[in-house]
Amino acid sequence: MHRSRRAAAVALLTLLSTGVMAGACSVSATAVSFGQYQALDFAGKLASTDRTTNATVSVVCTAIVGGGSYRLSLGPSTQGNSIVPRYLARSASAPGMAFNIYLDGTYTSVWGDGFTGAVIIANLPVGDSVHTHTVFGKIPAGQSALTAGAYSASLTITITYSP
Numbered sequence: 001m002h003r004s005r006r007a008a009a010v011a012l013l014t015l016l017s018t019g020v021m022a023g024a025c026s027v028s029a030t031a032v033s034f035g036q037y038q039a040l041d042f043a044g045k046l047a048s049t050d051r052t053t054n055a056t057v058s059v060v061c062t063a064i065v066g067g068g069s070y071r072l073s074l075g076p077s078t079q080g081n082s083i084v085p086r087y088l089a090r091s092a093s094a095p096g097m098a099f100n101i102y103l104d105g106t107y108t109s110v111w112g113d114g115f116t117g118a119v120i121i122a123n124l125p126v127g128d129s130v131h132t133h134t135v136f137g138k139i140p141a142g143q144s145a146l147t148a149g150a151y152s153a154s155l156t157i158t159i160t161y162s163p
Contacts, residue, residue, distance in 0.1 A: 023063040025070060025124075027159045030055045032101065032137040039146045048141040052107070057120070059131040059159065064124050068163040072120040072133070073113045074101060075156040083116040088139075088151035097151045099139045107138045113158075124161075 034051045041048050059070060077086035079096040087096030103109040103118055110117035120133050 025061040029057045050141050051139040053137045057133045062128045068124045071160040073158045074111045077153045083112045088153045090149045090151045102136045
């Protein structure tokens, strides 16, 4: 009797482990690096200008059974907890440096969560695939209240799969 229960449990475990795998996707991005920012204007000497850059977001999917699509959203900055604008932080007591990430090189479509700003949506084929998306960063000119130092932020990319 004990032996037959064990065999049934092994058979059930085998049946459950041989089901159809749904597949998986992962997302990664290159760093957005703006370089040095000139915050001040001095007539004839210095001019504050927008700082722009771009980055690549990669989505790698494996074993996608029925195709579908995915959606990439970008969360708010930690300092200010906002999407428009986002802020690079130097320290808790210093003002943040306004910036944003855009889906277009004309800097009009902010990458956001779908409520504030737009999202990236792409179709997924059956099987394995790699998708790349170029995004664009911008620090607007004229932020004269900033203090010298290094500013940084970490943003969260969320991928949502739709069969």
